[in-house]
Amino acid sequence: MHKEPIIGIDLGTTNSCAAIVEDSGNVKLIPYKGGEYTIPSIFAIDDKGNELIGYEAKRQWQLNPRNTVYGSKRLVGRGFGSEVVDTMKQVVAYNMRPGKQSDVILDVGKKEFALQEISAKILGKIREVASNYLKMPIKRAVVTVPAYFNDRQRQSVKDAGKLIDLEVVRIINEPTAAALAYGVGKGLKEKVVIYDLGGGTFDVSIIEIRDRVFEVKATGGDVFLGGIDFDNAIIHHVLKDFAAKTGLDLATDPVAMQRIKDLAERTKIDLSAREEVPFNIPFITMTSQGQPLNIEMKFSRKMLEQLTNQLVDRTLQMVARVLVDSGLSTKDVDEVMLVGGQTRMPIVQDRLTKFFGKPPSKGVHPDEAVAIGAALYAHSLQDDTNLRIQLLDVIPMAIGLEKAGGAFHTVFPRNASIPNAKQLLATTSMDNQTELAVRIFQGDNELVARNDMLGEFTFSGIQPGRAGAAQVEITFDVNVEGILTMRARDPASGREMKTTVRVSNA
Template structure:
């Protein structure tokens, strides 16, 4: 086994519901970082208890039922996002803590009288993972490869890097979760295969088609939905249970945070049970009181058939995205050598049956759905180290188009969806007014024809434009996307050679 040093790059899967870390030690060997109790995953939960103590991971989860207002979970869905009403409203309906629009066109979270930016919570989770890994390895971990959903925007990737910076953890590289899973499956095995990675985690869904040619992993197309995951399957159960209780007793539990947390916990456990059983009880004693002060129990039974009926639409949404990505890659089901399942929600029999029917063969069981992403990240981290015996090449793509606001609010696409990265594209620009002194570009990411429906990445202002009649100044604007999918924009005056450049940061409102 290779000797690990403080320069070792660990792999971190920063998940919506659970996170996981791993370290590669050469010769294709990878070990997962264990937590207290021998588990390899840590809940992605942050809380502040009534004494003001900060709790992270298992400790935060243990007190969740009694302290739901001050327990922050599923925050990954909000990282790097604008506080568009539908986003905030969607999340607010399914969590017990409070959230609101922040001062920087972002989302902020309230916890125990304090306000946190979403990347602050991600930073605390990263610090906990780093500290546990450091204790396990015997030296302070300083460098990591961190994974994100393939469907994350530039702005969300920037926010994850920022979370690392906040706790002095160098995020050496950000790679996409499906790509990491493909690395766990194929690194060092001299494969020549086309795989489809179906990654249905706690909060996000990704699908990528990846061609593996020995040590080259080339993504042909990717797609996804960062508001589609196991939490939505839980919510379907919760809605059904609340409706039934309201019909029976005339009481709406949705306004009671402690009752709601008890229901949420049992909904997740019931869903998991129904992957191995066909029936499960749904029973919570003393869930609430009648107006006369009599205790009420919540009593129901759930069958796998009922769960499938409630969630069939969610599974169909994943299949629709699979079909879109297949079309983007120009392939048919028969062209896929293996279908790989990643993420805990893929254990659901309906998911596996749906994919088996579509691809006419069962999905592969070659990778562990909860651990593959961290393992792939660790292997890639190892390949980046100078002493590595494993050199891997990742050829990834942009998940959503990047473009500019054109006349009438239309999206002028500069780099289309599934364009390979790294990539660069130059655009010619000119002044539109006499003696104009600056040029301002609003840059968006998304696949809608109108910019209003896409995510604003930022505004780029090129100051010091040479005074001249309208149309006389010749400018060139260069868009460059690096291997991590992060965008840098630069502009130059072709007549004077003056240049200006910046990496797009989270937009200031």
């Protein structure tokens, strides 16, 4: 082994895993005890105050739902007031509240945690498993994120690494990592669609592979669409059915909800292989007279497809948009790759087969491709590597400024290639103005209010003069990881100021 290997980490919404390229050049998933390769992305504190991560956290989830955190990747880099947080509040048992910068704080077992800290705990667990397996300390990693993560969400993954002294050498997009797992070392010349429907997020990227060059043509997605939503469709149906039969609402009982959640996920998985399965939970609750009540129903694959049809539709609308953005037609696509556990659902494969006129490829393992691609990329960054990979990626949504009247001025359009830099000249709008405030947003809406604010940038010390007399030269720089840095310069005085857009508020 090298002195200091860089591992690849797939930090998933529901499960995480890691991989490494061995000296022989083989890529190996790092096994967890018991032979599993994935670790549930779950953090909990038990009643004795012990911190549990992964399987240990998952095992006690039913009995301790309020102090068990799952799906937290969906909340990363989000403001407390956002729609995403509102939706999550309705389905999780753990408590969320606004932090000082209107970010999200979680209360778990009498302690409070920022979301980066939860991500850091899961990263720490993966590192510990990898260190034990490789029998050496791990200090560096390439970590993947959904292609549709914005600047703030990417920044928070880097921050999570800092909290545990893990250097996140590079952040790469999950679909791009999957394309690496499929294409490295095969001398391909292909255009591939990566359809990545995981536990919490959906991404689709169109990538042109030219041997060792992987060029992303266009990307799109929804960081609020994934397997959890398919589970929730089953859960809502069960709750509605039970309330209709008994007049009782189980949604307020966290332990009952946890039992329903567990069975919903199992039922969804079973229906990928079978046409019908029973959905039975004994003694789910009591009547007011103390009579035990059971849930007894059947679930068919047809029912599940009806309940989740609009979720599958949403993914295909995004596929269509990304094709248009890339300038390609379905005929130009050589292969469609499926990534993420939710792509095992037969209807997803059927609909994609109809859409592209050919069945999806079995060229990558849906649960392992992202970690393998991250490890290959990590290996290509090492000093003594003979593997050179060139990644040409894009930003998932436009980055721009607020113009007068709340309009959005685009600096980088969506799917602009990265790394990328642009320069703008800004002028003062009032007489004797000595400060210039610039507010930066990311999103695809023409109104800034509909986009995510990345931060505010104030350049002071401008020479007072007439409105429009002073000019400030602003340089925007998006690096290979999709993270934005800004520099402002006053040509009159030569003063310069630089910042990575730090978020002041959400």
